[in-house]
Amino acid sequence: MSLLELENASRLQHGVWIAAAALLAVLILAPWWADDSDLRSIAEFAYLVAIAQMWNLLAGYGGLISVGQQVFIGIGGYTLLILSLDAGISPFLCIPVAGVVSALFAVPIAAVVFRLQGPYFAIGTWVVADVFRLALDNVPAIGGGSGKSLTSALMSIPGWQREATTYWIALGLGVGLTIGVYLILRSRLGLAMTAVRDSVPASESLGVRVGRTKLLIYVASALGLGMAGALIYLTKLRVSPDAAFSMDWTVLMIFIVVIGGIGTVEGPIVGTAVFFFLRAMLADFGPWYLVILGSVAVVVMLKARRGIWGWVAGRFNFHVFPTRRRIRVNSLRSGFAEMPPSPRYLTE
Amino acid sequence: MSLCSVRRLSVGYGDFKVLFDIDLDIDEGQAMAMIGANGAGKTTLLRAITGLLKAPDDSIKFAGRPIAGTPPHAIVALGVAMVPEGRCLFPSLSVEENLLVGAHAKRRGPWTLQRVYDLFPALLQRRRAPVELLSGGQQQMVAIGRALMSNPRLLLCDEVSLGLAPIVIKSIYCAFPAILAEGTTILVVEQDIGRAIAMADTVTCLQEGKVTLAGPPKQFSRADITAAYFGR
Amino acid sequence: MSLFAVVDPVMQGLLLGGMYALFAIGLSLSFGIMRMVNIAHGDIIVLAAYVTLVVVETLAVNPFVAMIVVVPSLAAFGYVLQRVLLNPVLGDDILPPLLVTFGLSVIIQNLLLAVFSADPMGIHADAVQTASIGLGGGLAVGVLPLIIFASAVAVVAGLELLFAFTGLGRAFRATSDNQTVAQLMGIDNRHLYAVATALALAISAIAGSFLALRTTFVPTLGPSKLLVAFEAIIVGGMGSLWGTLAGAMLLGVAQSIGFRYNSGSGILAGHFVFLAILLVRPQGLFARARRS
Numbered sequence: 001m002s003l004l005e006l007e008n009a010s011r012l013q014h015g016v017w018i019a020a021a022a023l024l025a026v027l028i029l030a031p032w033w034a035d036d037s038d039l040r041s042i043a044e045f046a047y048l049v050a051i052a053q054m055w056n057l058l059a060g061y062g063g064l065i066s067v068g069q070q071v072f073i074g075i076g077g078y079t080l081l082i083l084s085l086d087a088g089i090s091p092f093l094c095i096p097v098a099g100v101v102s103a104l105f106a107v108p109i110a111a112v113v114f115r116l117q118g119p120y121f122a123i124g125t126w127v128v129a130d131v132f133r134l135a136l137d138n139v140p141a142i143g144g145g146s147g148k149s150l151t152s153a154l155m156s157i158p159g160w161q162r163e164a165t166t167y168w169i170a171l172g173l174g175v176g177l178t179i180g181v182y183l184i185l186r187s188r189l190g191l192a193m194t195a196v197r198d199s200v201p202a203s204e205s206l207g208v209r210v211g212r213t214k215l216l217i218y219v220a221s222a223l224g225l226g227m228a229g230a231l232i233y234l235t236k237l238r239v240s241p242d243a244a245f246s247m248d249w250t251v252l253m254i255f256i257v258v259i260g261g262i263g264t265v266e267g268p269i270v271g272t273a274v275f276f277f278l279r280a281m282l283a284d285f286g287p288w289y290l291v292i293l294g295s296v297a298v299v300v301m302l303k304a305r306r307g308i309w310g311w312v313a314g315r316f317n318f319h320v321f322p323t324r325r326r327i328r329v330n331s332l333r334s335g336f337a338e339m340p341p342s343p344r345y346l347t348e
Numbered sequence: 349m350s351l352c353s354v355r356r357l358s359v360g361y362g363d364f365k366v367l368f369d370i371d372l373d374i375d376e377g378q379a380m381a382m383i384g385a386n387g388a389g390k391t392t393l394l395r396a397i398t399g400l401l402k403a404p405d406d407s408i409k410f411a412g413r414p415i416a417g418t419p420p421h422a423i424v425a426l427g428v429a430m431v432p433e434g435r436c437l438f439p440s441l442s443v444e445e446n447l448l449v450g451a452h453a454k455r456r457g458p459w460t461l462q463r464v465y466d467l468f469p470a471l472l473q474r475r476r477a478p479v480e481l482l483s484g485g486q487q488q489m490v491a492i493g494r495a496l497m498s499n500p501r502l503l504l505c506d507e508v509s510l511g512l513a514p515i516v517i518k519s520i521y522c523a524f525p526a527i528l529a530e531g532t533t534i535l536v537v538e539q540d541i542g543r544a545i546a547m548a549d550t551v552t553c554l555q556e557g558k559v560t561l562a563g564p565p566k567q568f569s570r571a572d573i574t575a576a577y578f579g580r
Numbered sequence: 581m582s583l584f585a586v587v588d589p590v591m592q593g594l595l596l597g598g599m600y601a602l603f604a605i606g607l608s609l610s611f612g613i614m615r616m617v618n619i620a621h622g623d624i625i626v627l628a629a630y631v632t633l634v635v636v637e638t639l640a641v642n643p644f645v646a647m648i649v650v651v652p653s654l655a656a657f658g659y660v661l662q663r664v665l666l667n668p669v670l671g672d673d674i675l676p677p678l679l680v681t682f683g684l685s686v687i688i689q690n691l692l693l694a695v696f697s698a699d700p701m702g703i704h705a706d707a708v709q710t711a712s713i714g715l716g717g718g719l720a721v722g723v724l725p726l727i728i729f730a731s732a733v734a735v736v737a738g739l740e741l742l743f744a745f746t747g748l749g750r751a752f753r754a755t756s757d758n759q760t761v762a763q764l765m766g767i768d769n770r771h772l773y774a775v776a777t778a779l780a781l782a783i784s785a786i787a788g789s790f791l792a793l794r795t796t797f798v799p800t801l802g803p804s805k806l807l808v809a810f811e812a813i814i815v816g817g818m819g820s821l822w823g824t825l826a827g828a829m830l831l832g833v834a835q836s837i838g839f840r841y842n843s844g845s846g847i848l849a850g851h852f853v854f855l856a857i858l859l860v861r862p863q864g865l866f867a868r869a870r871r872s
Contacts, residue, residue, distance in 0.1 A: 065678055067619065112855055115862040116814070118674045119617035123810045124858070127851055130807060134848040145844075247803060251686055258679055287693040294686035301680050302668055398764060424766035432764065438757040441750060449754045452747065453766030498766055 016320050027171055031164035043167045043235060045272055046174030047228050048256060052268035053177045054224040055253035060263035061185060062217035063197030067250050068125025071109070071132055072222045074244035075102045076229020081142060081239045084153035091153055092165055095230045102226020106219045114214065126247075133245035147240025150233065166234050173231055177224045182265050182321045184220065193217055251290075255297045261307030265321035270309045351376040351533050352397065352428075352502055357407040359396050366392040368557045374502065379524060379534045381544035381565075383577060384554035390537045391433060393554070394504050398430050399423040411501065425453045429500035433507045433537075435491040437479040444475040446490050450497030457499025458530045464493035467523055485516035492523065496532075503527065505536045509543070521547060541573055553577055584718055585840070591721065593836030597812075597829030598729030599794065602787035604809035604816075604824050605735060606780035612819060613756050613776045616670060616677050620685035622806030624781060627688055628654055628788025629797050630696060636703055643703055643793050651785040658781030662774040670773070685802065692799035702796035709793055728790045732828075735783055736821045752776065804847070811854040817864025826866055 030039060051073065059065045079098035084091040109128055116124040137145040154162055184190050192213045195203035200210055233239045252275070260271020278296070282289035304311055313319055354372040358365060366389045374380050384390050395401040397408060399420040408416045415423055429450075437446050447464055465472040468489040474482060479490055488508055495503055509517040524534060524547060538544040544551060545565040553561040553576040561568065561576035568576075607621045618624075628650060635646040665684070669676035711723040743749035751772055755762040759769050791797060791805075808831060816827025831850045838849025857864065 059675065063675075065675055067678075067682060112858055115858050119611070119615075119678055120810070120814070122678055123617065123619070123806065124814075126803070127807055127811065127854060130804075131848065131851045131855070134845070134851070138842070138844050138848070254679065254682060255686075258683075262675075287690040290690040291687050291694065294683040294690070298665065298680050298683040298687070301676050301683065302665065305676060400760065400763070419768070420763040421766045421768040424764065430764045432761060436758060436761040438754045438761070440753050440757050445750050445753075448747070449750050449762075449765050449767075452751060494765070 043170035046170040048272045050173040050177045050228045052256040054221045056257045058221045065122045066125040068129040070249040071129035072102045072225035073229035073249045076226035077233035077239045077244040080230040098230035099223045099227035103223040106222030133241045136241040258297045261309030264309045267309040353409045378549040381548035381551045382537045388554040389557040427501035429495035429498045431491045431495045431505040450494035455499040459496040502533045589836040593833030595725035597832030598732040600828035601732040601825040604812040606784040607809045609780045619681040623685045623688040623802030625788045626802045628785040629792035632789040632792045654785035655778040655782040658777040659774045662777035700796040815857045817867030823866030
């Protein structure tokens with residue numbers, strides 16, 4: 001037995017994973033046991049987790065704070081619209097294609113917005129989203145400002161099959177992108193990302209290619225958001241520029257991640273649950289609901305910067321998705337010490 | 349009479365401790381030289397005294413009053429001024445503006461623009477120039493003058509001779525007697541043991557975060573100081 | 581194409597630039613002094629427009645008189661905002677201040693929606709809103725756009741004087757250079773930052789009052805004001821207030837010409853100018869050469 005071992009998973013984690021797998025099996029079978037409105041709620045939960053994971057990947061791990069990520073939701077939605085209505089491609093097949101299209105758009109967008117540093121990058125991405133929104137307003141062929149309905153592309157598919165397939169894709173995206181983020185973080189790219197987020201000069205000196213790392217994260221996030229965007233508009237059945245490129249998508253992503261716990265894989269899931277709870281509680285309050293949600297996010301940022309999951313993980317030292325490599329020191333008394341690396345914004 | 353006293357001060361950055369149980373007394377009107385190798389904790393001690401680094405309560409007293417936990421700007425108002433290592437002038441301000449910023453705390457006393465120009469005549473002709481166009485020695489003069497403009501009771505100088513030619517260093521050290529003559533107490537951090545001993549009433553040596561030697565330089569042999577500086 | 585068709589949109593656009601400069605100056609100050617970008621900046625301008633409306637209606641005063649109340653109120657709000665919400669999150673990490681101001685943006689927008697509804701509102705109180713000066717050949721400039729433009733020039737000039745010749749201005753510049761060393765000079769950076777935000781919000785209040793006079797407004801207008809302010813800063817070049825004014829005028833002209841061409845593409849034309857500048861000259865047109 002060596003003195004130092006990289007510790008990966010605890011027994012408790014295994015338990016949680018088994019429970020999660022069981023829950024997933026139950027959810028996969030939901031089209032046979034749940035009614036339409038439950039199915040839609042679970043699908044919404046899943047795609048909100050998916051888009052929150054993509055923002056978390058970008059900001060929480062990549063250090064790229066964007067308030068314009070709705071651009072890729074919109075690109076995904078419009079890819080679905082154009083390919084299914086005008087090219088006659090199966091709407092379900094459009095979803096992976098929308099991810100690829102979105103990723104392709106991300107490259108030239110990055111070429112522009114990466115010229116802006118820090119907080120100005122955040123607003124630059126917003127301008128780009130606004131460009132897409134306004135430009136599509138002026139294209140009558142795909143509905144102009146009022147948008148277009150997708151129903152004609154879906155008419156040939158039987159109702160149950162359409163609902164169930166849409167649901168499975170949403171579930172797949174929620175679970176798949178969560179696992180995807182986790183795998184990226186465990187990879188070499190993940191290490192490089194964390195290094196870049198914590199210190200650009202230090203990671204450069206260690207041979208991390210900063211520009212390439214940031215671009216890869218940005219494109220990966222666009223890929224996921226493009227797929228999610230297509231899926232979202234498959235459930236909404238109507239795509240319009242104001243809705244598809246709406247800031248509201250990014251508001252959701254940010255609030256979910258901040259409240260749940262930025263920079264943790266678990267955070268977006270916890271945040272989505274909190275969001276569903278608050279929305280149900282505050283459904284009758286109209287605009288006050290967003291005032292309260294915004295206030296919660298501000299208070300979290302001021303008082304508990306690591307969010308709910310960050311607090312749980314810190315308090316109980318428990319991770320479902322251990323993305324940090326923890327060093328275990330084996331000694332005769334089998335006690336172990338940990339060296340938790342602490343990102344800058346968590347320790348201050 | 350001790351102007352600034354440090355008692356059992358232990359500070360550091362996060363889990364990394366730099367100073368261990370430091371005791372130090374700076375007597376009013378005196379010049380103290382602090383020597384020690386790189387990483388001995390000299391700058392950290394100055395950061396603690398100026399309030400940039402949070403020190404434990406009651407570990408630092410200035411003029412009889414506990415100052416640990418007081419924000420830096422309020423410590424300046426009490427009469428502590430710092431000449432930071434590497435000068436740290438404000439590049440978008442001219443020479444004279446840099447000096448005027450030093451007077452931000454509005455403490456009354458002998459030091460005015462005119463007196464600083466008298467002390468460093470070279471600055472008078474360059475008063476409108478951007479500080480970056482000045483030589484290193486002149487920049488150091490601006491940094492000292494800027495600190496004096498707050499009319500401090502205690503002037504902390506961190507590595508004022510760093511990177512300067514010997515003749516320039518000499519001209520800067522020439523200013524210290526005039527500053528002491530106004531009743532200002534001076535603490536100079538210096539790497540050069542010879543120069544430190546020559547100017548100081550007392551000398552303090554730090555080594556790995558601990559005081560290894562303190563007292564009037566006459567008390568110590570060259571060997572004592574070398575041992576305190578490098579360890580045994 | 582007649583001369584009128586060229587001169588008129590350019591002239592209107594230049595004047596519109598005065599409005600945009602007033603939008604931008606507060607944002608530029610925050611970034612210049614604190615390296616902070618306030619995402620709620622546009623929403624605060626819109627908030628000021630609503631406050632102006634309320635003051636005009638409750639006190640039954642002229643909108644210009646109302647500014648005597650609105651500007652100090654927003655300045656006070658800015659001071660408290662900075663001390664209570666923003667100073668605690670300011671640091672090396674840019675994420676917390678961005679997210680707090682982002683949350684604030686959502687809060688302000690929805691508060692305005694809850695209180696004032698989504699219906700467009702406006703102030704119809706003053707003859708100056710419709711007055712114009714004929715220049716011959718069918719050309720005319722509105723009196724209000726002229727007043728707004730003159731105000732923008734006056735604000736920029738006033739700030740330049742403040743920075744160059746006052747102790748406060750020196751303290752701002754010193755803090756912008758190096759906030760740690762500035763503290764060693766006896767500058768209370770928390771107070772100074774709050775004063776900077778108060779100043780930024782006072783100018784945003786002027787912008788908001790003029791906005792209320794110029795057009796109708798809705799609670800969700802804030803983000804578009806933030807974007808145009810941001811574009812003016814980048815186009816003009818960071819760190820130069822005169823550059824920001826020039827950038828704002830360029831955006832105004834682009835939007836004005838775009839609007840003539842197709843009523844849906846005015847703002848889009850401004851975005852394209854911004855993107856083009858970012859690609860060709862990312863430091864902006866009038867960037868102050870930065871000695872480091």
